[in-house]
Amino acid sequence: MPAPVSTASALPARALLACSRAYCAAAPRSSDICSSLEEQWAKIVLVIKYLGSKRTLVPLLTKLVEASGASTGLDLFTGTTRVAQAMKTLGMHVTSLDSASYSKVFGDTWIALDGETANHSELVDAISHLNSLTPAAGYFTQSFCIDSRYFQPFNGERVDVVREKIASDYSGTWLEAPLLASLILAADRVDSTTGVQMAYLKNWSHRSKHKLELNDPVLLAGQGLAVQGDAL
Structure with missing residues (x-):
């Protein structure tokens, strides 16, 4: 199952996702790169959901x-x-x-x-x-x-x-x-x-x-x- 993370620890990844979107808006011809950037940062933001895991x-x-x-x-x-x-x-x-x-x-x-x-x-x-x-x-x-x-x-x-x-x-x-x-x-x-509350996106x-x-x-x-x- 996914590794633990708090909502706060996801904020840097969200900021990077926003930055990648800003880059794409400024360089629309790099659509393939933009798509890849956004996909990768979205994965980082969303893949880790659980608090209290003893995995580590x-x-x-x-x-x-x-x-x-x-x-x-x-x-x-x-x-x-x-x-x-x-x-x-x-x-x-x-x-x-x-x-x-x-x-x-x-x-x-x-x-x-x-x-x-x-x-x-x-x-x-x-x-x-x-x-x-x-x-x-x-x-x-x-x-x-x-x-x-x-x-x-x-x-x-x-x-x-x-x-x-x-x-x-x-x-x-x-x-x-x-x-x-x-x-x-x-x-x-x-x-x-x-997040631990399992709120849908x-x-x-x-x-x-x-x-x-x-x-x-x-x-x-x-x-x-x-x-x-x-x-x-």
């Missing part, structure tokens, strides 16, 4: 955990399970905990599920099937693409049909969590939002123009526990 701390936390000699780990307020995943790769038995539903999906996928015993070919086949579905507009498209502009409608239609198929064909199976996790990450790659982001595609999630060896609830 993971190497240090991993060293501390290794030095402790612990064989079990607990990641409270786990969020995207980034730290819990790092502990699991060390061979620890890990428990992830968060009150958010998306976090439980991530925990079931990367913490609770044992990547060594999971039927990888079955997961790949399911993802291929979901990617091949014919898009169809539904609640998600209407609410998040038409009534608002979080996603472009053509991707909203893909979210609708994939989510419905997961609910109808994979609910209650071991595939449900990794398929939902793959859908969440796929949507994250093509949204048109900025006036103009479509560059990434929102790409087609939503589910990827095969890389599962981790070992079995853990994912809990949805209050840390207290």
